[in-house]
Amino acid sequence: MSEIQTTNTTTSELAIQLGEGAEAAPVSTSRQRMNELAQQLASAVQRKHALVAKVDTMQRAKQAAQGDAAAARQQWSAKLRDADGNLTRDVQKLRANERSALSLAEEYQAMEDEIAAELPQLELELAELADCYFSTAEGVTSEAASQSYEQLLAQAGDSLAVAFSLFSKAENAGVHYRQSASTGELASTFFGRLGEAVRHRLNDCAVTDQVAQQLALPPMDMSAVDMELVRSPARRSQLRAQISTGSAV
Template identity: 35%
Template sequence: MDDSSTTKTSTQTAAPTVAPTAADSRTAEQRQKFNDRCTALRQAVDDKHAMHDRVAKLKQLQSAAQGEADQAKAAWSSALRESNGEITRAIHKLRAAERSALALVEEYEVMAQELATDSERLELRVAECHADASGVRHGLVALAKDSTYAKFLNEGADCLAAAYQLYLDDANCGVPYRSQIDPDQLASNFMRKVLADIKSRGGSHAAKAIIASAIGVGAVPHAGVDPALAASPVRRMQLRKKLGLQS
């Protein structure tokens, strides 16, 4: 077969290209937005953990400085008694060492207060990033709901309509006209049955696979997030006000 025949065959068998719809483009845009929000959330959580490590290290240093001060105080107090109250050079050095250690303790306390404010800012940042990502995911759920229902109408609504008509025919088959069940009552009975069947299949692997495919993203990361703060716009607003941040 020559090249022209091969090209012709390939052209004939190629699948038609389906242009993305506006809904497809919107979904793709929201998925990218969600991924960006989750990346920002993970970075905020990493910064929060790094801040906790800094605070823990600072507490260790403060505790060590306090221990040095206590040790120096005990040493010069003992030496003072041994010298019968005379201030020796060794005692001067020990008292200076105590003062130096206590100065460090005080400075570490000031630093701890500064870091406490920074920690609250990071906690707020994490909560806001989580709230933003959750909002975007909710938008994806809404888009998936509409697209999945449209798919059902295209692929399954006719089968459901046929099942409903068969249900009506079966219920009143051979029943005199005056004794036939009211169509509205039959419709209510049928939809009650459909709803029960839908609920029973809601947790199936097939249903979960359809949901995952329609949404196209996973859950919002929760590790390192204060759930109460993330879920409460009021609490976040109060914390922003406390920190002197603009609303």
């Protein structure tokens, strides 16, 4: 399981950049909430890693104890045969070692079960936090899109209107007014060409960098989150019910 890494982003870093050299806009409630959820997710992920590490430790300790028990059994079994069935001191000592190792293995198994019992609740917590995070991030994206659109109109609205007006005059130049294209037809052609030109630039580094800067989403690795659980409220409800009845595995 890969380690989840989360970059804590400060409030000032989350401020929306409306353009190079522009002042940062106030941080919205949605953006603040998104950052809080990212930090909560990071904390829950760390707790999950700690639990999983403890389970792994118990498993290794149990396997080591079982190995010790198996080795002790082989040794006393061989010595018992060498002694023609007599319970020598060495045989009795090795048998005691076997019992002790088996007892340890049982205790490690019990500890592993106790620790693992906490994982379903943590999985549910992670899934619900991730669901809230994704929903909040969608709101932040909508805010950024709206602000970017308003900025476009403020900065380039007049230029677009002038360009469209000149395009319209050029298209209808020398055409009888009854045969001239309507404003709607001209707009469809003009903005269709404009849209095509914009689409060609979507993957430009300058564009993708500005998109990432304006969204300012905390970089997160969700590999430790059960995404099927995130996407299924029904599964979360079922798991919640299992936890409440103590039947979650």
